[in-house]
């Protein structure tokens with residue numbers, strides 16, 4: 001599904017990703033952990049095509065295509081979805097209208113007719129239940145005045161609406177209380193299938209008790225420095241990131 | 253040159269049948285205009301706005317009554333609004349096309365020339381009493397040469413069922429036309445009305461339209477006032493609107509500038525009584541090398557008044573916007589609350605904005621804030637929308653609509669909001 005080779009990227013002339021390698025097959029869930037500032041959000045932004053980030057080397061192949069060549073909107077229509085760490089508030093753009101446009105743009109891209117209004121509303125209702133999102137939120141402007149937790153739920157709700165092949169969740173767990181965390185994880189788990197892959201970026205092992213990953217990677221200073229299974233996450237929880245840092249320094 | 257044309261037109265009034273009661277007013281104003289002349293960029297109030305296109309131009313006043321006015325009026329989007337209507341073409345009144353609905357028979361809806369005789373008491377009490385001519389030479393010019401315009405009187409306590417639309421068509425089909433519309437509206441005690449003033453062009457020659465509107469709002473009255481400027485092409489439009497508010501009045505005013513080569517709006521509020529509420533909202537969408545200049549002035553002359561002002565602009569190409577917002581809190585105007593913001597989105601590197609708040613506060617118990625922003629569309633919302641599969645163009649349109657929405661929300665007539673949305677769609 002996704003093959004990242006020797007990826008380097010910078011922003012404002014500052015090198016952030018530095019030879020990153022990652023292979024993801026269909027249906028797999030990969031967790032990416034790492035200390036603050038390691039480059040986790042940068043990786044997700046580069047995959048989603050954020051214009052401010054400059055790729056300075058390496059390749060990203062998604063479903064056999066060169067992902068880096070595509071505009072952000074084409075990536076989305078090809079099935080890449082990013083749940084933002086900090087979803088932006090957009091006053092004046094209604095959540096419903098925005099989603100209708102997004103869903104229909106994706107359909108248009110894939111040669112499908114726009115959805116009937118009633119079908120769309122039905123789908124909205126179903127997907128909202130998935131994360132128990134309050135109906136009143138979709139009548140409001142996109143994320144405007146939403147609490148931190150509501151914003152994160154809205155991200156998962158949008159993911160459910162857009163049914164991506166590859167979903168990247170950037171710290172979707174941060175700022176959630178335990179109930180919201182369970183809801184969000186449930187939403188993700190219900191969407192897991194053999195076709196769909198997930199990259200779950202998180203700072204804490206806690207989320208991985210709910211979303212059980214197939215692989216866990218540690219991102220540090222712009223590259224993956226350690227990979228393992230879910231036990232690695234538990235080890236990190238106990239020993240902290242200093243353990244990895246020390247190990248790396250000892251190796252030099 | 254325009255100066256000569258003005259001279260000869262004035263002389264026509266001096267010698268012709270127009271020499272009447274009204275001539276003294278014209279004469280004084282003409283002399284005032286002669287002394288002041290057209291504003292130049294040396295004048296602080298016109299620093300960024302060059303009206304050479306007007307002064308060096310050649311325009312004629314026209315008495316013609318174009319036969320196609322009816323068709324044009326019927327095609328107008330605003331004609332879909334169920335409303336009382338006054339129609340003027342090049343400042344000439346068309347009573348046959350104007351409409352006073354049965355339900356609203358108690359209001360006076362006529363032209364100024366008629367009001368001068370038929371409603372002389374009201375006319376003399378209010379005409380040329382609010383819009384100052386000193387320091388505003390274009391007001392003097394308007395008074396000296398005025399063609400005609402709307403006269404509206406809403407009697408005490410009357411709340412018309414339907415809005416009133418004042419349609420000014422500027423027809424430059426055959427010539428470069430010079431028009432001096434003059435409107436006077438008197439809203440009596442406790443009355444409530446919605447007024448729409450629109451300016452539309454017909455034809456492709458140049459035009460210079462110089463408007464003065466005076467609006468008197470008596471105690472406890474409420475006014476919804478919308479000004480829509482959509483004269484296109486080589487249209488030069490200067491406008492001076494003076495609101496005069498007595499105590500316990502409220503005004504919701506929205507100024508939409510959707511087209512025109514050069515538009516200068518002067519919108520002045522004078523709060524002459526306590527507990528007034530004044531809302532001023534504006535939206536301008538500018539393209540090409542066009543200029544839109546909004547000068548507003550709110551005089552808080554009495555205590556306990558509230559004013560809220562927000563002007564938003566979208567600039568394309570090499571266009572220029574000027575915003576100058578004066579708030580003057582007089583010595584007696586304690587407990588004043590006055591807010592002002594101006595926000596601009598630039599869609600091109602070559603567009604220019606000059607924005608300046610001017611607060612002059614002489615009272616001490618006052619809350620006053622102001623702020624201005626100039627910038628491109630934010631990158632973050634743009635990327636958010638695109639990351640959901642919405643193409644860049646579409647995303648930009650969504651964000652600009654959202655930007656304009658804050659002003660559109662202030663418009664209580666759905667057809668007018670529709671017109672605005674259509675214009676935005678066209679321009680963007």
Ligand SMILES: Nc1ncnc2c1ncn2[C@@H]1O[C@H](COP(=O)(O)OP(=O)(O)O)[C@@H](O)[C@H]1O
Nearest residue numbers: 011012014016035036037038039040041042043
């Ligand atoms: N716009 C920017 N300009 C300069 N540096 C940035 C910018 N955005 C992020 N960075 C830097 O890039 C590094 C990686 O950030 P990020 O990818 O957000 O880390 P993580 O998500 O792992 O905490 C940090 O050192 C951060 O300060």
Ligand SMILES: [Mg+2]
Nearest residue numbers: 040041085171
């Ligand atoms: Mg991050």
